[in-house]
Amino acid sequence: MKHESHSPNQSLGQPAVVVDNVSKVFNAGGRQQVDALLDVSLTVQPGEFVSLIGPSGCGKSTLLRLIADLLSVSSGSLVVNGKSATQARLDQDYGMAFQQAGLFDWRNVAKNIELPLEIRGWDQAKRRERSAEMLELVKLSEFAAHMPWQLSGGMQQRVAIARALAAHPPLLLMDEPFGALDEMTREHMQAELLSICASTSTTVIFVTHSIPEAVYLSDRVVVMSPRPGRITATIDVNLGGNRNDDTREASEFYGKITEVREALRGIEHVGGARGIEDR
Amino acid sequence: MQRKVANAAVPVAFGVGFVLLWEFFVRWREIKQFILPRPSLIWKEAVHNAGFLRSAATVSGTNALVGLVCGIIIGCAVAMIANRFKILAELVTPLSAAISAIPIVVIVSILNNMFRIGSEVPRRLMVTIVVFFVVFVNVARGLRQSNATQMELMRSYAASPSQVMKKVRFPNAMPFLFTAIKIAAPLAVTTAFVSEYFGGTQDGLGQKIPAAMANSKDPLGWAYVGAACVLGLGFFIAANVLEYVAVPWQRARNSG
Secondary structure, three states: OOOOOOOOOOOOOOOOEEEEEEEEEEOOOOOOOEEEEEEEEEEEOOOOEEEEEOOOOOOHHHHHHHHOOOOOOOEEEEEEOOEEHHHHHHOOOEEEEOOOOOOOOOOOHHHHHHHHHHHHOOOHHHHHHHHHHHHHHOOOHHHOOOOHHHOOHHHHHHHHHHHHOOOOOOEEEEEOOOOOOOHHHHHHHHHHHHHHHHHHOOEEEEEEOEHHHHHHHOOEEEEEEOOOOEEEEEEEOOOOOOOOOOHHHOHHHHHHHHHHHHHHHHHHHHOOOOOOEOO | OHHHHHHHHHHHHHHHHHHHHHHHHHHHHOOOOOOOOOHHHHHHHHHHOHHHHHHHHHHHHHHHHHHHHHHHHHHHHHHHHHHHOHHHHHHHHHHHHHHHHOOHHHHHHHHHHHOOOOOOHHHHHHHHHHHHHHHHHHHHHHHHOOOHHHHHHHHHOOOOHHHHHHHHHHHHHHHHHHHHHHHHHHHHHHHHHHHHHOOOOOOOHHHHHHHHHHOOOHHHHHHHHHHHHHHHHHHHHHHHHHHHHHOHHHHHHHOO
């Protein structure tokens, strides 16, 4: 499946996302002030797959929501696809998927995928064509007319990913998208996601609390620590382009898992790492 | 299907048993007709006066239906506007609560004075007011209960407030709307009867029942009561069928 060039604004060599000294404070000045993020800097190159991992409360979801402009920064600057986060959102420069598939029960599968296009004002013929293409991409073509509640959890999540990618955004933001799936489905979905990303050359920022998931999927794993949320380590993975089930048994894979785990252990001594899955 | 038949069998058997018991009790105790007529006598009167029953039920049914539809439309519209503009919610909520606290008798009397004699408008307005309140309260709550993930998605699509309302909030509130309609449909029928009773033309069931009773035509009066029951039940069933068709995902959720 070939994709046309994404956005005219995405020139070669320009980073997909630049997070520069960003801090986020909730309830600033209040009694329940929370320093969710402190001086976080991160640059993601086009086509890169970056995972954010860390214990609960380390601000990984907050960072993702700042990039998505679902939250606004307290200080620092953010550039997404060469523009401000708000402009990138208004231009639908990114697609997003959450732990909950968040499908709309009153729309069938194809109509769910078409929703972002509908909001952009695409005409019906173009929407139909694109949703058919996306359904093929996530291997759900025969389910176009099904209703969301007739699908399994894994299938729902695939529809959510298809919807996130429907407008061919250069950037995909994912917040624990496979967190609610069983282990078998999860590994299957990880492989699917990699092949989708390879065929669409989409940049991905992926929040997870599973070490193997982060290592398997990513070019780079960013380790974060809580109170206040900050980046403590960045680990380059480079398991190669053709990852498959054998990769999960390779010694490099285990080596990287150990490396990430040790980076997270470092946090444990500071704040206590909870909510990290070792499996 | 078999389970559905079994589910229906119990209430049907109960209904038939109740009518039979009534018939035999009245015959056995030789109860006077003006106190409690026999079901068989009521049925005979109903068949004999089927035309009158039908026309009276049509008048009341039309009053109830017009009021119901108007109440639903206005209730939804005001709930949606109130969801967009919080100040309106703060104005409408206490006002509609205050109006719904006024007895129907009072409002109908006032409305009757406002329109020409013999107009059906006051009754329909009364039904509209009652239905509006039920629909407004429920739909307003439904509009507020939107799924967090869906709202974040809509924000990520840079959707306008009216797109969010049309494509997410309102569909999400549909189960609440149908809960309201199921309550409001029989309520619309009884409100129509009560409104007809307090003045205006003498053509609806709300007038026919007391008129027949007052003329010692008790079995006929009871036949009108029966027609009223059928009308209310019809509205309730129609509301349930509508819900079944319009909110299929609610059915899917309920069944697990």
